[in-house]
Amino acid sequence: MPSFETIVFRGQPAVRLALPAGDTCTVAVHGAHVLSWTTADGVERLYLSPEALFDGRSAIRGGVPICWPQFNQRGSLPKHGFVRNVPWRVAPADAQSVTSAADLVFVLEDDEATRAVWPEAFQARLTVTLAPGVLRLTLAVTNTGTTPWHFTGALHSYLAVDDIAQAQLEGLQGAQRWDAVRDERQVEAAPTLRFDTEFDSVYAAPAAPLRLLQPRGAIEIAQSASCTETVVWNPGAALSAKLADMPDDGYRHMLCVEAARIDEAVLLAPAAQWQGWQQLTVL
Numbered sequence: 001m002p003s004f005e006t007i008v009f010r011g012q013p014a015v016r017l018a019l020p021a022g023d024t025c026t027v028a029v030h031g032a033h034v035l036s037w038t039t040a041d042g043v044e045r046l047y048l049s050p051e052a053l054f055d056g057r058s059a060i061r062g063g064v065p066i067c068w069p070q071f072n073q074r075g076s077l078p079k080h081g082f083v084r085n086v087p088w089r090v091a092p093a094d095a096q097s098v099t100s101a102a103d104l105v106f107v108l109e110d111d112e113a114t115r116a117v118w119p120e121a122f123q124a125r126l127t128v129t130l131a132p133g134v135l136r137l138t139l140a141v142t143n144t145g146t147t148p149w150h151f152t153g154a155l156h157s158y159l160a161v162d163d164i165a166q167a168q169l170e171g172l173q174g175a176q177r178w179d180a181v182r183d184e185r186q187v188e189a190a191p192t193l194r195f196d197t198e199f200d201s202v203y204a205a206p207a208a209p210l211r212l213l214q215p216r217g218a219i220e221i222a223q224s225a226s227c228t229e230t231v232v233w234n235p236g237a238a239l240s241a242k243l244a245d246m247p248d249d250g251y252r253h254m255l256c257v258e259a260a261r262i263d264e265a266v267l268l269a270p271a272a273q274w275q276g277w278q279q280l281t282v283l
């Protein structure tokens with residue numbers, strides 16, 4: 001049977017899920033933010049900044065922030081929306097004890113605080129599914145109001161790497177790319193991306209999964225077709241040094257590969273629901 005445990009993680013409430021096989025996953029109530037994913041071999045697969053703020057207000061640097069209902073600064077809301085800055089509710093655990101997988105579900109509904117930032121009525125539901133060697137995050141959002149609204153967003157995963165200089169990302173060759181650092185649009189020519197300076201690009205998501213390769217092994221990164229973009233971000237040395245909640249060399253140990261919905265906002269009618277997911281698999 002999977003085990004569910006309520007814990008305190010750097011002073012903040014969190015839930016820890018462990019599989020009999022040994023895989024674990026820890027999710028903060030603040031932001032329904034996945035903080036840690038370890039596989040049965042004890043390897044941490046996500047990067048969490050040792051200088052991340054755990055003050056119950058700030059976005060946490062690392063893990064998997066949920067950016068919603070706005071990606072980055074593409075709109076009038078706070079950067080990357082507001083759901084990463086507020087506490088979610090832990091829904092009753094729906095453990096699939098007959099299999100080796102388990103779900104953790106977090107829910108956020110509009111209230112006075114969210115309506116002060118964004119006036120819409122919504123329910124957001126994050127399902128964290130843990131199976132041996134696999135982490136899948138599914139975000140479902142429902143319009144619980146009487147008027148349509150639109151959103152963009154991302155599952156902003158910080159994947160752990162031993163050394164960014166040795167990491168390679170495969171699978172984006174031929175994809176339309178907007179390079180945010182140079183503000184240039186192009187078709188990606190490289191069969192394999194390497195990272196030696198700031199990298200911040202929005203790609204049209206390819207149909208096939210990506211692969212993050214490094215000397216210790218590979219991770220496959222898949223996303224739902226409803227997430228029409230993939231964002232790849234590494235701040236590089238100069239920007240990393242400016243980020244107050246990340247060590248100067250933090251950029252060496254992470255690569256964000258985000259399942260996103262950016263270029264065409266989703267318009268959601270009353271009672272309609274949208275779902276998007278990202279799945280990480282250790283190869």
Ligand SMILES: O=P(O)(O)OC[C@H]1O[C@@H](O)[C@H](O)[C@@H](O)[C@@H]1O
Pocket residue numbers: 059072079080156180200201231233258
């Ligand atoms: O510092 P934040 O708000 O968590 O954002 C981190 C990064 O998130 C990425 O998704 C963006 O492409 C970057 O432009 C941004 O800097």
